[in-house]
Amino acid sequence: MSDVKILPDLYYTATHEWIKVENQKITIGITDFAQKELSDIVFLEFHVTEGNPVKKGDSICTVEAVKTAEDIFSPLEGKIMKINTDLPDNPSLLNKEPYESGWIAIIEASQDFSPAYLLSAEDYKMVVLESAH
Amino acid sequence: MQETELKTTPFYSEHVKAGxxxxxxxxxxxxxxxPDGIVSESLNVRTTAGLFDVSHMGEIEIKGRECLDSLNFLVTNDVSKLSVNGVLYTAMCYENGGIVDDLLVYRLEDHFLLVVNASNIDKDFEWIMEKLKGFDIEISNRSDETAQLALQGPVSEKIMKKVLDADYDSLGFYQSFSANIDKTPVLISRTGYTGEDGFEIYSPADKSDFLWQKILGAGEKYSICPVGLAARDVLRLEMCYCLYGNDISAQTTPLEAGLGWVVKLDKPDFIGREALLTQKQNGFERRLVHFVLDGKNLSRKGFPLVSEGEQIGEVTSGAFSPILGKSVGMGYVKTGFHKINTRIGVEIRSKICDASVTKPPFYKNATHK
Structure with a gap:
Protein backbone atom coordinates (compact mmCIF):
# COMPACT_ATOMS: atom_id res chain seq x y z
CA MET A 1 0.00 0.00 0.00
CA SER A 2 2.95 2.29 -0.65
CA ASP A 3 0.83 4.37 -3.02
CA VAL A 4 -1.57 5.47 -0.26
CA LYS A 5 -1.08 9.15 0.51
CA ILE A 6 -0.87 10.02 4.20
CA LEU A 7 -0.05 13.66 4.99
CA PRO A 8 2.33 14.14 7.95
CA ASP A 9 0.74 17.28 9.43
CA LEU A 10 -2.80 15.88 9.85
CA TYR A 11 -4.49 13.80 12.53
CA TYR A 12 -6.46 10.66 11.69
CA THR A 13 -9.11 8.27 12.99
CA ALA A 14 -9.16 4.48 12.78
CA THR A 15 -12.24 4.85 10.56
CA HIS A 16 -10.15 6.62 7.90
CA GLU A 17 -11.04 10.26 8.42
CA TRP A 18 -8.41 13.01 8.45
CA ILE A 19 -8.51 15.98 10.77
CA LYS A 20 -6.68 19.25 10.31
CA VAL A 21 -6.32 21.22 13.52
CA GLU A 22 -5.82 25.01 13.37
CA ASN A 23 -6.49 26.17 16.94
CA GLN A 24 -10.27 25.75 17.38
CA LYS A 25 -10.90 25.43 13.62
CA ILE A 26 -11.08 21.76 12.68
CA THR A 27 -11.35 20.60 9.05
CA ILE A 28 -12.34 16.99 8.34
CA GLY A 29 -12.37 14.71 5.32
CA ILE A 30 -11.77 11.13 4.28
CA THR A 31 -8.30 9.74 3.67
CA ASP A 32 -6.77 8.62 0.43
CA PHE A 33 -6.99 5.04 1.70
CA ALA A 34 -10.73 5.49 2.37
CA GLN A 35 -11.46 6.85 -1.10
CA LYS A 36 -9.49 3.99 -2.66
CA GLU A 37 -11.41 1.45 -0.60
CA LEU A 38 -14.77 3.00 -1.48
CA SER A 39 -13.78 3.35 -5.14
CA ASP A 40 -15.93 5.63 -7.33
CA ILE A 41 -17.95 7.89 -5.04
CA VAL A 42 -21.21 8.82 -6.72
CA PHE A 43 -23.31 10.43 -4.03
CA LEU A 44 -22.90 12.51 -0.89
CA GLU A 45 -25.63 13.70 1.43
CA PHE A 46 -25.06 16.03 4.38
CA HIS A 47 -26.97 15.40 7.62
CA VAL A 48 -25.93 18.71 9.17
CA THR A 49 -26.22 22.34 8.15
CA GLU A 50 -23.95 25.26 8.89
CA GLY A 51 -24.45 26.55 12.42
CA ASN A 52 -25.57 23.12 13.74
CA PRO A 53 -24.04 21.89 16.98
CA VAL A 54 -22.53 18.39 16.66
CA LYS A 55 -21.48 15.83 19.21
CA LYS A 56 -18.58 13.47 18.80
CA GLY A 57 -19.86 10.51 16.78
CA ASP A 58 -22.73 12.36 15.07
CA SER A 59 -23.08 11.55 11.39
CA ILE A 60 -21.95 14.51 9.28
CA CYS A 61 -22.79 12.97 5.95
CA THR A 62 -23.24 9.73 4.04
CA VAL A 63 -20.84 8.94 1.25
CA GLU A 64 -21.99 6.40 -1.31
CA ALA A 65 -19.90 4.53 -3.80
CA VAL A 66 -21.33 2.34 -6.55
CA LYS A 67 -21.48 -0.66 -4.26
CA THR A 68 -21.16 0.59 -0.67
CA ALA A 69 -22.19 3.41 1.63
CA GLU A 70 -20.31 4.90 4.59
CA ASP A 71 -21.27 7.50 7.15
CA ILE A 72 -18.68 10.10 8.10
CA PHE A 73 -18.81 10.87 11.81
CA SER A 74 -17.78 13.97 13.67
CA PRO A 75 -14.53 13.24 15.52
CA LEU A 76 -15.26 15.94 18.09
CA GLU A 77 -17.88 18.10 19.75
CA GLY A 78 -18.43 21.56 18.35
CA LYS A 79 -20.39 23.65 15.87
CA ILE A 80 -20.50 23.22 12.08
CA MET A 81 -18.89 26.35 10.62
CA LYS A 82 -18.93 25.30 6.99
CA ILE A 83 -19.78 22.32 4.84
CA ASN A 84 -18.30 21.71 1.41
CA THR A 85 -21.33 22.45 -0.76
CA ASP A 86 -19.46 21.44 -3.93
CA LEU A 87 -19.55 17.79 -2.90
CA PRO A 88 -23.24 16.88 -3.43
CA ASP A 89 -22.96 18.02 -7.06
CA ASN A 90 -19.46 16.73 -7.57
CA PRO A 91 -18.85 13.81 -5.20
CA SER A 92 -15.91 12.57 -7.28
CA LEU A 93 -13.80 15.36 -5.70
CA LEU A 94 -13.54 12.94 -2.78
CA ASN A 95 -11.75 10.50 -5.08
CA LYS A 96 -9.65 13.05 -6.91
CA GLU A 97 -8.46 15.26 -4.07
CA PRO A 98 -9.47 13.77 -0.72
CA TYR A 99 -7.16 16.11 1.21
CA GLU A 100 -7.80 19.27 -0.81
CA SER A 101 -11.00 20.08 -2.73
CA GLY A 102 -12.63 16.97 -1.23
CA TRP A 103 -12.69 18.37 2.34
CA ILE A 104 -16.04 17.67 3.97
CA ALA A 105 -16.69 20.08 6.84
CA ILE A 106 -15.13 22.68 9.10
CA ILE A 107 -16.09 22.40 12.74
CA GLU A 108 -15.48 24.96 15.47
CA ALA A 109 -14.29 22.88 18.38
CA SER A 110 -15.62 23.33 21.90
CA GLN A 111 -13.22 25.01 24.30
CA ASP A 112 -11.77 21.87 25.83
CA PHE A 113 -10.78 20.16 22.56
CA SER A 114 -7.49 18.32 22.58
CA PRO A 115 -6.37 16.15 19.66
CA ALA A 116 -4.61 13.74 22.03
CA TYR A 117 -7.06 10.89 21.29
CA LEU A 118 -6.58 11.16 17.54
CA LEU A 119 -4.02 9.17 15.57
CA SER A 120 -0.82 10.71 14.30
CA ALA A 121 0.23 10.11 10.69
CA GLU A 122 2.65 7.42 11.96
CA ASP A 123 -0.09 5.65 13.95
CA TYR A 124 -2.47 5.87 11.02
CA LYS A 125 0.10 4.31 8.71
CA MET A 126 -0.06 1.23 10.94
CA VAL A 127 -3.86 1.18 10.73
CA VAL A 128 -3.68 1.28 6.95
CA LEU A 129 -1.12 -1.52 6.83
CA GLU A 130 -3.35 -3.68 9.00
CA SER A 131 -6.51 -2.85 7.02
CA ALA A 132 -4.75 -3.78 3.80
CA HIS A 133 -3.51 -7.03 5.41
CA MET B 1 -14.64 -18.72 6.35
CA GLN B 2 -10.96 -19.23 7.10
CA GLU B 3 -8.58 -17.69 4.60
CA THR B 4 -6.77 -21.03 4.28
CA GLU B 5 -9.93 -22.73 3.05
CA LEU B 6 -10.44 -20.33 0.17
CA LYS B 7 -9.80 -21.67 -3.32
CA THR B 8 -8.10 -19.74 -6.07
CA THR B 9 -8.84 -19.76 -9.79
CA PRO B 10 -6.12 -20.40 -12.43
CA PHE B 11 -5.98 -16.62 -12.98
CA TYR B 12 -5.49 -15.58 -9.38
CA SER B 13 -1.87 -14.49 -9.74
CA GLU B 14 -2.84 -12.35 -12.76
CA HIS B 15 -5.39 -10.50 -10.62
CA VAL B 16 -2.84 -9.87 -7.90
CA LYS B 17 -0.31 -8.67 -10.47
CA ALA B 18 -2.89 -6.29 -11.93
CA GLY B 19 -3.47 -4.79 -8.47
CA PRO B 35 -7.31 -0.16 -9.87
CA ASP B 36 -9.32 1.65 -12.60
CA GLY B 37 -12.47 1.12 -10.57
CA ILE B 38 -16.04 -0.02 -11.06
CA VAL B 39 -17.23 2.94 -13.15
CA SER B 40 -14.40 2.72 -15.64
CA GLU B 41 -14.63 -1.08 -15.86
CA SER B 42 -18.37 -1.13 -16.46
CA LEU B 43 -18.22 1.64 -19.08
CA ASN B 44 -15.41 -0.17 -20.86
CA VAL B 45 -17.62 -3.27 -21.25
CA ARG B 46 -20.40 -1.11 -22.72
CA THR B 47 -18.11 0.63 -25.20
CA THR B 48 -15.41 -1.91 -26.14
CA ALA B 49 -14.71 -5.07 -24.14
CA GLY B 50 -13.93 -6.50 -20.74
CA LEU B 51 -12.60 -9.81 -19.47
CA PHE B 52 -14.09 -11.43 -16.37
CA ASP B 53 -12.76 -14.36 -14.37
CA VAL B 54 -15.89 -16.32 -13.47
CA SER B 55 -14.17 -19.61 -12.69
CA HIS B 56 -16.02 -19.75 -9.39
CA MET B 57 -19.21 -20.67 -11.28
CA GLY B 58 -20.25 -24.32 -11.03
CA GLU B 59 -20.40 -26.90 -13.81
CA ILE B 60 -22.44 -30.07 -13.42
CA GLU B 61 -22.50 -32.69 -16.15
CA ILE B 62 -25.40 -35.05 -16.82
CA LYS B 63 -24.78 -38.05 -19.06
CA GLY B 64 -26.62 -41.24 -19.89
CA ARG B 65 -29.66 -42.75 -21.57
CA GLU B 66 -32.23 -40.65 -19.71
CA CYS B 67 -30.33 -37.38 -19.50
CA LEU B 68 -32.89 -35.40 -21.49
CA ASP B 69 -35.96 -36.69 -19.65
CA SER B 70 -34.33 -36.31 -16.24
CA LEU B 71 -33.23 -32.76 -16.96
CA ASN B 72 -36.64 -31.80 -18.27
CA PHE B 73 -38.08 -33.05 -14.98
CA LEU B 74 -35.50 -31.03 -13.03
CA VAL B 75 -35.84 -27.58 -14.59
CA THR B 76 -38.75 -25.29 -15.48
CA ASN B 77 -37.84 -24.46 -19.08
CA ASP B 78 -38.30 -26.99 -21.90
CA VAL B 79 -34.98 -28.69 -22.55
CA SER B 80 -36.47 -30.90 -25.29
CA LYS B 81 -36.68 -27.79 -27.50
CA LEU B 82 -32.93 -27.35 -27.27
CA SER B 83 -30.89 -28.50 -30.25
CA VAL B 84 -27.35 -29.84 -29.96
CA ASN B 85 -24.97 -26.94 -29.16
CA GLY B 86 -27.87 -24.80 -27.98
CA VAL B 87 -27.88 -23.06 -24.60
CA LEU B 88 -30.95 -22.42 -22.48
CA TYR B 89 -31.55 -20.15 -19.48
CA THR B 90 -33.82 -21.75 -16.91
CA ALA B 91 -34.73 -22.02 -13.23
CA MET B 92 -34.94 -25.13 -11.14
CA CYS B 93 -37.52 -25.09 -8.41
CA TYR B 94 -38.50 -26.77 -5.17
CA GLU B 95 -41.86 -28.56 -5.04
CA ASN B 96 -43.37 -25.37 -3.54
CA GLY B 97 -42.21 -23.27 -6.51
CA GLY B 98 -39.35 -21.54 -4.67
CA ILE B 99 -36.15 -21.31 -6.70
CA VAL B 100 -33.25 -23.71 -6.04
CA ASP B 101 -31.09 -21.85 -8.57
CA ASP B 102 -31.09 -20.21 -11.96
CA LEU B 103 -28.74 -21.74 -14.49
CA LEU B 104 -27.67 -22.27 -18.07
CA VAL B 105 -28.22 -25.67 -19.71
CA TYR B 106 -25.84 -26.59 -22.55
CA ARG B 107 -26.92 -29.41 -24.85
CA LEU B 108 -23.75 -31.04 -26.16
CA GLU B 109 -23.24 -34.01 -28.49
CA ASP B 110 -24.02 -36.77 -25.99
CA HIS B 111 -24.59 -35.02 -22.68
CA PHE B 112 -25.74 -31.86 -20.92
CA LEU B 113 -23.75 -29.30 -18.97
CA LEU B 114 -25.42 -27.21 -16.28
CA VAL B 115 -23.74 -23.96 -15.28
CA VAL B 116 -24.89 -22.94 -11.81
CA ASN B 117 -24.22 -20.13 -9.35
CA ALA B 118 -21.00 -20.41 -7.37
CA SER B 119 -22.64 -20.09 -3.97
CA ASN B 120 -25.12 -22.85 -4.83
CA ILE B 121 -22.81 -25.57 -6.21
CA ASP B 122 -22.99 -27.96 -3.27
CA LYS B 123 -26.69 -27.38 -2.64
CA ASP B 124 -27.51 -27.85 -6.34
CA PHE B 125 -25.41 -30.98 -6.69
CA GLU B 126 -27.06 -32.61 -3.67
CA TRP B 127 -30.50 -31.57 -4.91
CA ILE B 128 -29.89 -33.01 -8.37
CA MET B 129 -28.44 -36.27 -7.00
CA GLU B 130 -31.45 -36.68 -4.70
CA LYS B 131 -34.19 -35.72 -7.16
CA LEU B 132 -32.86 -37.58 -10.20
CA LYS B 133 -31.75 -40.78 -8.48
CA GLY B 134 -34.40 -42.92 -10.22
CA PHE B 135 -33.10 -42.05 -13.71
CA ASP B 136 -30.55 -43.95 -15.75
CA ILE B 137 -27.96 -41.15 -15.77
CA GLU B 138 -24.55 -40.23 -14.46
CA ILE B 139 -24.12 -36.90 -12.65
CA SER B 140 -20.68 -35.36 -12.12
CA ASN B 141 -19.62 -32.14 -10.45
CA ARG B 142 -16.94 -30.65 -12.75
CA SER B 143 -16.73 -27.31 -10.95
CA ASP B 144 -13.22 -27.61 -9.51
CA GLU B 145 -11.63 -28.78 -12.74
CA THR B 146 -13.33 -26.19 -14.95
CA ALA B 147 -12.19 -22.60 -15.41
CA GLN B 148 -14.51 -20.00 -16.91
CA LEU B 149 -13.83 -16.62 -18.47
CA ALA B 150 -16.36 -14.16 -19.85
CA LEU B 151 -15.34 -11.88 -22.70
CA GLN B 152 -18.03 -9.21 -22.96
CA GLY B 153 -18.55 -6.04 -24.97
CA PRO B 154 -19.40 -4.89 -28.49
CA VAL B 155 -15.97 -5.80 -29.93
CA SER B 156 -15.83 -9.27 -28.32
CA GLU B 157 -16.19 -11.12 -31.61
CA LYS B 158 -13.14 -9.45 -33.13
CA ILE B 159 -11.07 -10.46 -30.13
CA MET B 160 -12.44 -13.99 -30.12
CA LYS B 161 -11.48 -14.43 -33.76
CA LYS B 162 -7.91 -13.54 -32.92
CA VAL B 163 -7.47 -16.02 -30.10
CA LEU B 164 -8.93 -19.14 -31.70
CA ASP B 165 -6.62 -21.64 -33.41
CA ALA B 166 -9.01 -22.38 -36.28
CA ASP B 167 -11.12 -20.15 -38.46
CA TYR B 168 -14.21 -18.93 -36.81
CA ASP B 169 -17.44 -18.79 -38.78
CA SER B 170 -20.29 -17.35 -36.88
CA LEU B 171 -22.02 -18.30 -33.71
CA GLY B 172 -25.64 -17.46 -32.93
CA PHE B 173 -26.69 -15.97 -29.63
CA TYR B 174 -27.10 -18.73 -27.02
CA GLN B 175 -25.20 -21.21 -29.20
CA SER B 176 -22.00 -23.03 -28.27
CA PHE B 177 -19.14 -24.81 -30.00
CA SER B 178 -15.97 -26.70 -29.13
CA ALA B 179 -12.70 -25.09 -30.20
CA ASN B 180 -9.00 -24.88 -29.41
CA ILE B 181 -6.95 -21.99 -28.11
CA ASP B 182 -3.21 -22.74 -28.30
CA LYS B 183 -4.19 -26.43 -28.57
CA THR B 184 -6.14 -26.29 -25.31
CA PRO B 185 -9.70 -27.58 -25.82
CA VAL B 186 -12.36 -25.09 -24.80
CA LEU B 187 -16.13 -24.81 -24.92
CA ILE B 188 -17.31 -21.42 -26.12
CA SER B 189 -20.81 -19.99 -26.02
CA ARG B 190 -22.22 -16.68 -27.11
CA THR B 191 -23.71 -15.86 -23.74
CA GLY B 192 -23.11 -13.52 -20.84
CA TYR B 193 -24.43 -11.51 -17.93
CA THR B 194 -23.92 -7.96 -19.17
CA GLY B 195 -26.37 -7.52 -22.06
CA GLU B 196 -23.51 -6.92 -24.47
CA ASP B 197 -22.39 -9.22 -27.22
CA GLY B 198 -19.84 -11.64 -25.85
CA PHE B 199 -18.65 -15.11 -25.07
CA GLU B 200 -18.19 -17.41 -22.14
CA ILE B 201 -15.22 -19.76 -22.35
CA TYR B 202 -14.95 -22.99 -20.38
CA SER B 203 -11.56 -24.66 -20.15
CA PRO B 204 -9.67 -27.29 -18.14
CA ALA B 205 -8.51 -25.46 -14.98
CA ASP B 206 -5.05 -27.03 -14.98
CA LYS B 207 -4.26 -25.84 -18.52
CA SER B 208 -5.89 -22.44 -18.47
CA ASP B 209 -3.59 -19.91 -16.83
CA PHE B 210 -2.28 -18.63 -20.19
CA LEU B 211 -5.78 -17.72 -21.40
CA TRP B 212 -5.99 -14.53 -19.35
CA GLN B 213 -2.98 -12.86 -21.00
CA LYS B 214 -3.82 -14.39 -24.36
CA ILE B 215 -7.23 -12.72 -24.46
CA LEU B 216 -6.08 -9.44 -22.92
CA GLY B 217 -3.25 -9.34 -25.47
CA ALA B 218 -5.61 -9.97 -28.39
CA GLY B 219 -7.91 -7.25 -27.09
CA GLU B 220 -5.25 -4.68 -26.36
CA LYS B 221 -5.83 -2.61 -29.47
CA TYR B 222 -9.53 -2.46 -28.58
CA SER B 223 -8.71 -1.22 -25.05
CA ILE B 224 -9.98 -4.37 -23.36
CA CYS B 225 -9.69 -4.29 -19.56
CA PRO B 226 -10.07 -6.81 -16.77
CA VAL B 227 -13.39 -6.47 -14.95
CA GLY B 228 -14.16 -7.43 -11.37
CA LEU B 229 -17.24 -8.86 -9.73
CA ALA B 230 -18.48 -5.44 -8.57
CA ALA B 231 -18.76 -4.09 -12.12
CA ARG B 232 -20.29 -7.40 -13.19
CA ASP B 233 -23.04 -6.81 -10.65
CA VAL B 234 -23.63 -3.26 -11.91
CA LEU B 235 -23.77 -4.45 -15.54
CA ARG B 236 -26.28 -7.20 -14.83
CA LEU B 237 -28.42 -4.80 -12.81
CA GLU B 238 -28.44 -2.29 -15.70
CA MET B 239 -29.99 -5.12 -17.73
CA CYS B 240 -32.40 -6.12 -14.91
CA TYR B 241 -30.98 -9.64 -14.81
CA CYS B 242 -31.77 -11.42 -11.55
CA LEU B 243 -29.05 -12.36 -9.10
CA TYR B 244 -29.66 -15.45 -6.98
CA GLY B 245 -29.60 -14.60 -3.29
CA ASN B 246 -30.76 -11.05 -4.02
CA ASP B 247 -33.64 -10.93 -6.47
CA ILE B 248 -34.51 -14.62 -6.51
CA SER B 249 -34.23 -17.28 -3.80
CA ALA B 250 -35.97 -20.26 -2.21
CA GLN B 251 -38.54 -17.74 -0.95
CA THR B 252 -39.50 -16.44 -4.40
CA THR B 253 -41.00 -18.18 -7.42
CA PRO B 254 -39.97 -17.55 -11.03
CA LEU B 255 -43.44 -16.16 -11.74
CA GLU B 256 -43.15 -13.43 -9.09
CA ALA B 257 -39.65 -12.64 -10.35
CA GLY B 258 -40.85 -12.00 -13.90
CA LEU B 259 -39.23 -15.22 -15.10
CA GLY B 260 -42.50 -16.71 -16.31
CA TRP B 261 -40.92 -17.02 -19.76
CA VAL B 262 -38.66 -19.82 -18.49
CA VAL B 263 -41.56 -21.73 -16.90
CA LYS B 264 -43.19 -24.07 -19.42
CA LEU B 265 -46.28 -25.33 -17.62
CA ASP B 266 -47.47 -27.25 -20.69
CA LYS B 267 -44.42 -29.50 -20.94
CA PRO B 268 -44.36 -32.93 -19.14
CA ASP B 269 -44.27 -32.88 -15.34
CA PHE B 270 -41.39 -31.15 -13.59
CA ILE B 271 -40.49 -30.32 -10.00
CA GLY B 272 -42.59 -27.38 -8.79
CA ARG B 273 -45.08 -27.52 -11.66
CA GLU B 274 -48.16 -27.96 -9.49
CA ALA B 275 -47.29 -25.10 -7.17
CA LEU B 276 -46.45 -22.80 -10.08
CA LEU B 277 -49.65 -23.74 -11.91
CA THR B 278 -51.70 -22.96 -8.80
CA GLN B 279 -49.89 -19.67 -8.35
CA LYS B 280 -50.48 -18.75 -11.96
CA GLN B 281 -54.21 -19.54 -11.67
CA ASN B 282 -54.72 -17.78 -8.33
CA GLY B 283 -52.51 -14.80 -9.10
CA PHE B 284 -49.67 -13.71 -6.89
CA GLU B 285 -49.33 -11.18 -4.15
CA ARG B 286 -46.03 -9.60 -5.09
CA ARG B 287 -43.91 -8.88 -8.13
CA LEU B 288 -40.35 -8.01 -8.83
CA VAL B 289 -40.16 -4.45 -10.17
CA HIS B 290 -37.41 -2.31 -11.63
CA PHE B 291 -37.23 1.29 -10.49
CA VAL B 292 -35.25 4.44 -11.21
CA LEU B 293 -34.82 6.99 -8.43
CA ASP B 294 -35.43 10.67 -9.14
CA GLY B 295 -32.32 11.64 -7.20
CA LYS B 296 -28.91 10.13 -6.88
CA ASN B 297 -29.46 8.47 -3.52
CA LEU B 298 -28.62 4.80 -3.71
CA SER B 299 -31.05 2.09 -2.71
CA ARG B 300 -29.58 -1.00 -1.12
CA LYS B 301 -30.78 -4.54 -0.53
CA GLY B 302 -33.25 -4.62 2.35
CA PHE B 303 -34.38 -0.98 2.19
CA PRO B 304 -38.19 -0.64 2.45
CA LEU B 305 -40.27 0.26 -0.60
CA VAL B 306 -43.19 2.47 0.39
CA SER B 307 -46.30 4.16 -0.93
CA GLU B 308 -48.26 6.81 0.97
CA GLY B 309 -46.58 5.99 4.26
CA GLU B 310 -47.06 2.24 4.04
CA GLN B 311 -44.49 -0.38 3.29
CA ILE B 312 -45.31 -2.18 0.05
CA GLY B 313 -42.13 -4.20 -0.37
CA GLU B 314 -38.36 -4.33 -0.17
CA VAL B 315 -35.32 -3.57 -2.32
CA THR B 316 -33.42 -6.68 -3.49
CA SER B 317 -30.65 -4.99 -5.54
CA GLY B 318 -29.54 -1.41 -5.95
CA ALA B 319 -26.63 0.44 -7.48
CA PHE B 320 -25.58 3.54 -9.34
CA SER B 321 -25.55 2.99 -13.10
CA PRO B 322 -22.51 4.77 -14.55
CA ILE B 323 -23.76 4.65 -18.14
CA LEU B 324 -27.17 6.09 -17.26
CA GLY B 325 -25.92 8.39 -14.50
CA LYS B 326 -28.86 7.24 -12.42
CA SER B 327 -29.56 5.33 -9.27
CA VAL B 328 -31.47 2.14 -10.13
CA GLY B 329 -32.81 -0.83 -8.24
CA MET B 330 -34.98 -3.90 -8.15
CA GLY B 331 -37.32 -5.15 -5.46
CA TYR B 332 -40.58 -6.88 -4.68
CA VAL B 333 -43.78 -4.88 -4.27
CA LYS B 334 -47.39 -5.86 -3.62
CA THR B 335 -49.18 -6.64 -6.87
CA GLY B 336 -50.84 -3.44 -8.05
CA PHE B 337 -47.77 -1.30 -7.42
CA HIS B 338 -45.89 -3.17 -10.14
CA LYS B 339 -47.29 -1.34 -13.15
CA ILE B 340 -44.96 0.71 -15.33
CA ASN B 341 -44.74 4.39 -14.27
CA THR B 342 -46.15 3.73 -10.79
CA ARG B 343 -44.60 6.22 -8.36
CA ILE B 344 -43.11 4.51 -5.32
CA GLY B 345 -40.78 5.57 -2.52
CA VAL B 346 -37.57 4.02 -1.28
CA GLU B 347 -36.87 4.55 2.40
CA ILE B 348 -33.19 5.45 2.58
CA ARG B 349 -31.98 6.11 6.13
CA SER B 350 -35.47 7.17 7.30
CA LYS B 351 -35.92 9.52 4.34
CA ILE B 352 -38.36 8.72 1.53
CA CYS B 353 -36.81 9.07 -1.92
CA ASP B 354 -39.13 9.10 -4.93
CA ALA B 355 -38.76 6.56 -7.70
CA SER B 356 -40.65 5.31 -10.74
CA VAL B 357 -41.32 1.73 -11.75
CA THR B 358 -39.87 1.31 -15.24
CA LYS B 359 -39.88 -1.21 -18.01
CA PRO B 360 -36.77 -3.41 -18.04
CA PRO B 361 -33.97 -3.19 -18.99
CA PHE B 362 -32.69 0.09 -17.55
CA TYR B 363 -30.05 0.27 -20.26
CA LYS B 364 -31.70 -0.05 -23.67
CA ASN B 365 -28.70 0.16 -26.03
CA ALA B 366 -26.87 -3.04 -25.17
CA THR B 367 -25.57 -4.97 -28.19
CA HIS B 368 -27.40 -8.11 -27.05
CA LYS B 369 -30.37 -8.02 -24.73
Missing part, protein backbone atom coordinates in the same frame (compact mmCIF):
# COMPACT_ATOMS: atom_id res chain seq x y z
CA UNK B 20 -6.99 -6.14 -8.04
CA UNK B 21 -8.77 -5.88 -4.74
CA UNK B 22 -9.39 -9.50 -3.76
CA UNK B 23 -12.34 -10.60 -1.64
CA UNK B 24 -13.64 -13.97 -0.48
CA UNK B 25 -16.64 -14.89 -2.61
CA UNK B 26 -18.43 -18.25 -2.66
CA UNK B 27 -15.34 -19.98 -1.28
CA UNK B 28 -12.93 -18.39 -3.75
CA UNK B 29 -10.52 -15.47 -3.62
CA UNK B 30 -12.02 -13.34 -6.36
CA UNK B 31 -11.16 -9.92 -7.84
CA UNK B 32 -13.90 -7.48 -6.86
CA UNK B 33 -12.32 -4.60 -8.76
CA UNK B 34 -9.10 -3.50 -10.43
Missing amino acids: AKIVPFAGYKMPIQY
